[in-house]
Amino acid sequence: MSPCVCWLQLTLALLLTLAAPGRGGGNCPATCLCPDPHTVDCSARGLTRLPEGIPLDVRRLLLSDNWIPRIPADFLVLYSDLVYLDLRNNTLSRVEAGTLSTASRLVFLDLGSNNLTEIAQGTFGESRSLIKLRLGNNPYLSAVDEDAFLGLTSLRELELERNALSTLHVGALSQLPSLRLVRLEGNPWVCNCNFASLFAWLMDNRQKLPNDIKQPIRGQGTPARLLIGLPSSGAPDVDSEWAAAPPHRRHLTPKD
Numbered sequence: 001m002s003p004c005v006c007w008l009q010l011t012l013a014l015l016l017t018l019a020a021p022g023r024g025g026g027n028c029p030a031t032c033l034c035p036d037p038h039t040v041d042c043s044a045r046g047l048t049r050l051p052e053g054i055p056l057d058v059r060r061l062l063l064s065d066n067w068i069p070r071i072p073a074d075f076l077v078l079y080s081d082l083v084y085l086d087l088r089n090n091t092l093s094r095v096e097a098g099t100l101s102t103a104s105r106l107v108f109l110d111l112g113s114n115n116l117t118e119i120a121q122g123t124f125g126e127s128r129s130l131i132k133l134r135l136g137n138n139p140y141l142s143a144v145d146e147d148a149f150l151g152l153t154s155l156r157e158l159e160l161e162r163n164a165l166s167t168l169h170v171g172a173l174s175q176l177p178s179l180r181l182v183r184l185e186g187n188p189w190v191c192n193c194n195f196a197s198l199f200a201w202l203m204d205n206r207q208k209l210p211n212d213i214k215q216p217i218r219g220q221g222t223p224a225r226l227l228i229g230l231p232s233s234g235a236p237d238v239d240s241e242w243a244a245a246p247p248h249r250r251h252l253t254p255k256d
């Protein structure tokens, strides 16, 4: 072997070592892209489970538009540096209690467009860094425990739109000290006593409703009723205006 080839091999080996992302020279999972040392992008890869070989120090993990049905309960124990986890548009039917309890750095979690049916108490326990939680477009999501979000002390944005919620305990929202934006439209609300207290809370906190929905109806009094997509009969007593709401409100809360 000529000295020249030897030198070339050495240089290449050195370059590859330097270019390898993460501590310990972690690799990129075979089917994914790793645009920077802390991002693993496996979106729309037809995955039916989590890919092998995700580097342990990943911070941004993009897994949207796959067919992943579950995440192991210890997933975030392993990936404790995760800040951003996008699981949008998969087939998750449940999040095991405690899955997120050790995710002390997680700031953004997208579980929208999955197949979740309920959000149990303690699901997100201890995720004190979590700022944005997307749970919309889960067509079978009909139960959210009053303490489902307990402990999410930094949570600012919560999306629960276009689920199957007929009721929601007001405590699920009122216990969130940092909440600034909540989306609830497109649910099949049933107007009973529970609903009346939720509605009253929304009226008192209408600044937390998203602007894009609030804008077109500014000046009409009660954005809350429009935001949450109330049915056209069975007005709760808390708002006498509500019963007189014009039918055109329906176009503000598209079902799909």
Ligand SMILES: *[C@@H]1O[C@H](CO)[C@@H](O)[C@H](O)[C@H]1NC(C)=O
Pocket (backbone or CB within 6 Å): 044, 045, 046, 064, 065, 066, 089
């Ligand atoms: C959801 O993911 C599937 C599989 O990748 C894809 O075909 C579909 O277009 C995605 N849906 C949306 C709304 O992005």
Ligand SMILES: *[C@@H]1O[C@H](CO)[C@@H](O)[C@H](O)[C@H]1NC(C)=O
Pocket (backbone or CB within 6 Å): 091, 093, 115, 117, 140
């Ligand atoms: C979603 O959940 C429903 C009801 O629990 C079930 O019938 C359906 O098969 C699920 N779909 C997928 C893609 O997991």
